[in-house]
Amino acid sequence: MKRYILLCLIALLPAVTGVFADAAIDYGGALSNRTGITLTDETTLSQGNGLSFWFTAQGVSTGFTFRAGYTFVYDGEADPQVTHLPDIQTLNLYGNYPVSTLGLSRFRFDLGRLRFYDHSRYVIDQNLDGIRFGFFYPKASVQASVGTSMLPNKSSNPLVLSKADVTDLTEESVFMGSPRVVGFLEAVFTDIFKQELTLSAGFQEDLRYLFAPRSQSLVTEGQEVFEPEAGGLVDTQYAGVGVRGNITGGLFYSTFFTLSTGRTLSYLTDTGAVSGAYAYTPIISGAGGASLNLYLPAVMSSAAEVKVLLSTGDGSEARTSFYEDSRTATPALFIPITAKPLSFVLAPSLGNLVTAGASYSLKPLSWLESFTFGDKLQASVNFSSFWKYKNGPVSFSVPNTASEKAYIGTEADIALSFRPFSDLGVSLTGGLFIPNGASGGPYDAVGATGTVTKLELSASFSF
Amino acid sequence: MKRFLFFILMIAIAIPIFAQNATIERISGKVEYLVPGGVWTSARVGDIIPLGATISTGFKSSAVLAVGGSEISVLALTRMSIEDLTETSDSVTTSLNLRTGKVRASVRSTEGKSTDFTLRSPVSTAAVRGTEFIFDGYRLEVIEGIVTFLNRLNESTLVQGGNASETNGDDSPSYPEDNQQNNSTVTTDTSGTPAGTGYTGAGTTGNLVIVIGS
Numbered sequence: 001m002k003r004y005i006l007l008c009l010i011a012l013l014p015a016v017t018g019v020f021a022d023a024a025i026d027y028g029g030a031l032s033n034r035t036g037i038t039l040t041d042e043t044t045l046s047q048g049n050g051l052s053f054w055f056t057a058q059g060v061s062t063g064f065t066f067r068a069g070y071t072f073v074y075d076g077e078a079d080p081q082v083t084h085l086p087d088i089q090t091l092n093l094y095g096n097y098p099v100s101t102l103g104l105s106r107f108r109f110d111l112g113r114l115r116f117y118d119h120s121r122y123v124i125d126q127n128l129d130g131i132r133f134g135f136f137y138p139k140a141s142v143q144a145s146v147g148t149s150m151l152p153n154k155s156s157n158p159l160v161l162s163k164a165d166v167t168d169l170t171e172e173s174v175f176m177g178s179p180r181v182v183g184f185l186e187a188v189f190t191d192i193f194k195q196e197l198t199l200s201a202g203f204q205e206d207l208r209y210l211f212a213p214r215s216q217s218l219v220t221e222g223q224e225v226f227e228p229e230a231g232g233l234v235d236t237q238y239a240g241v242g243v244r245g246n247i248t249g250g251l252f253y254s255t256f257f258t259l260s261t262g263r264t265l266s267y268l269t270d271t272g273a274v275s276g277a278y279a280y281t282p283i284i285s286g287a288g289g290a291s292l293n294l295y296l297p298a299v300m301s302s303a304a305e306v307k308v309l310l311s312t313g314d315g316s317e318a319r320t321s322f323y324e325d326s327r328t329a330t331p332a333l334f335i336p337i338t339a340k341p342l343s344f345v346l347a348p349s350l351g352n353l354v355t356a357g358a359s360y361s362l363k364p365l366s367w368l369e370s371f372t373f374g375d376k377l378q379a380s381v382n383f384s385s386f387w388k389y390k391n392g393p394v395s396f397s398v399p400n401t402a403s404e405k406a407y408i409g410t411e412a413d414i415a416l417s418f419r420p421f422s423d424l425g426v427s428l429t430g431g432l433f434i435p436n437g438a439s440g441g442p443y444d445a446v447g448a449t450g451t452v453t454k455l456e457l458s459a460s461f462s463f
Numbered sequence: 464m465k466r467f468l469f470f471i472l473m474i475a476i477a478i479p480i481f482a483q484n485a486t487i488e489r490i491s492g493k494v495e496y497l498v499p500g501g502v503w504t505s506a507r508v509g510d511i512i513p514l515g516a517t518i519s520t521g522f523k524s525s526a527v528l529a530v531g532g533s534e535i536s537v538l539a540l541t542r543m544s545i546e547d548l549t550e551t552s553d554s555v556t557t558s559l560n561l562r563t564g565k566v567r568a569s570v571r572s573t574e575g576k577s578t579d580f581t582l583r584s585p586v587s588t589a590a591v592r593g594t595e596f597i598f599d600g601y602r603l604e605v606i607e608g609i610v611t612f613l614n615r616l617n618e619s620t621l622v623q624g625g626n627a628s629e630t631n632g633d634d635s636p637s638y639p640e641d642n643q644q645n646n647s648t649v650t651t652d653t654s655g656t657p658a659g660t661g662y663t664g665a666g667t668t669g670n671l672v673i674v675i676g677s
Contacts, residue, residue, distance in 0.1 A: 030653055030654030032652070032654060050654075052654050054654070061633075067654075069654075096633055096634070098616055098633070105616035105617055105618050106616050106618065106633070136616070136618055136635065137618075138613075138616075138617040138618055138619060139618075139619060141618075141635070190619060190620055190621075190635075191611075191619065191621060194609075194621055196638070244640075246621070246623045246626065246639055246640070248623065248625075249623065249624060249625035249626070250625050250626070250643060252639075252640045252643070293640065293643075293644075295640075295643035295644075295646075295647055297643070297646060297647070301646060301647045302647065303643070303644070303647040303648075361647060361648070362647075363647070363649070376649060377649065378647075378648065378649035417648075417649040417650075417651045418649065418651070419649050419650065419651050419653075422653070423653050424653065425649075425650065425651030425652060425653050426651060427651040458651065459651075460651055460652050460653040460654060461653060462653035462654055
């Protein structure tokens, strides 16, 4: 066995030395701090302090990057409140080679802990361990990637799609991420009537059943006793299309639509029956969005955006919680692989949600040509409104679960970002969420919070 | 012999090919040009730069060349050679080689003729028909018109007026909106992903080919 391992290492040595021979090597570190305060009926503090080190070696066609760090997080709203996060953030061996066969222009591979994302960045956008192959043509590219989420630290790259994933987040004996395998295939055509067209297909499969004792908490199909705290496997597949382009000058548009299928464990009760049983049912859901972006470099580097997003969901009669607990044979809740927060304060993710918003940013001091830092300060404001797609659960809790009002609330955020030097950055972000507390609304309940205010100061220093 | 000469004469008449001229319209600072087989000569307004010549500008210097209906501003610390200046009955062909530095070009089509204007750098090429742009060999900024921007592997992206794109020659030219976003955003996270990770397809500056066309 030792001889086989040594032989593999010797075989890999040329690839590694090929990177380091005649390579440009660089390394460094970074300190970061994030301090936040959330004001509701109570005052909650949060803070994160991080230290990371990185190393890169870049040859002519190959390269290697590595970044690892430790983060200490205190979050008064979370459970547990204190989290220690040692993690490898990036570990990537890559090669980028010109090719002149089969009509190709270039071939690329990436191996290690990589950023996985789809064209919309709303289905998946996070680090996973895997491999990616890219085939590039003059006016097109095809990328295929496969990876797993089970090795990264569960807190630094959470995949939360099922009740078991939710339980693992607070389970101290579980350190690694959700045991899932993810695969994506994406084709990009850069010049279809002068627009860029993207076609994508992907999947994620729950492998929890392979790993005891994590598999022991799974509910089995056919079980008749309903367990509110337990669930089963959640597998999903995605097929998407996206188009983006430059309308004129600094005006750009982007649209996407993703159809999602899969399976989830539903508790089905026959009409008139007292009790039912668990059964895996197919998911049919979708999500889509469109945005317009206008860039005005001459007007203090201004940028404006209007955006709308929609994701399907289930009504309260078909689902009793956001994670699983479907009561219908055709669940329609859209479940993204990455629960990307859509705002600063409320931070909802896609799933039974419709959102519309607008943002504007500028560099207010950039017109002062004599001021060195004029181009280093940015101010931005963002408005977002949220509605339920159906009167069922969403990714965050609302006090009045019986509300049939679709409108959830509106959030306004403002941010100042300042980077006076390349190795020092500071930002101050504030947000105000105004919930729909009208009669019968989602926040019309005894003890429900009113407006929520959140402030966060973050700083980053590299060395 | 007479028949042979008559044949050559008829061929010459049948295919009118005219060599264009590149004429210096304006000069600022130190500007020189080198004719093949010659020596470096200080440029003056009105000088005709012949095919195969190389023009060079010094520190804080510039020159404006008129090439047919187009105007090329050769900016400071630039060295550019003229590879082709040809006009036929239905086309105008201009080919320039930007060895180092930056140029700004305003390319105007000749009525009734197609314009094939090519600006090449060591790793990329720009081909223009009726547009205005700034090109430094790595980054293309289009002022007017539409440019197809290619790296040396012929991977391309369209760049409209008011936008820019860049590439290192080995990665795909960046999507114009990414450049706009980078210019309008201040990123405060100094521990950002080191170069080479992720999969944006757009790298830093480098060799490129600009193909400009509407």
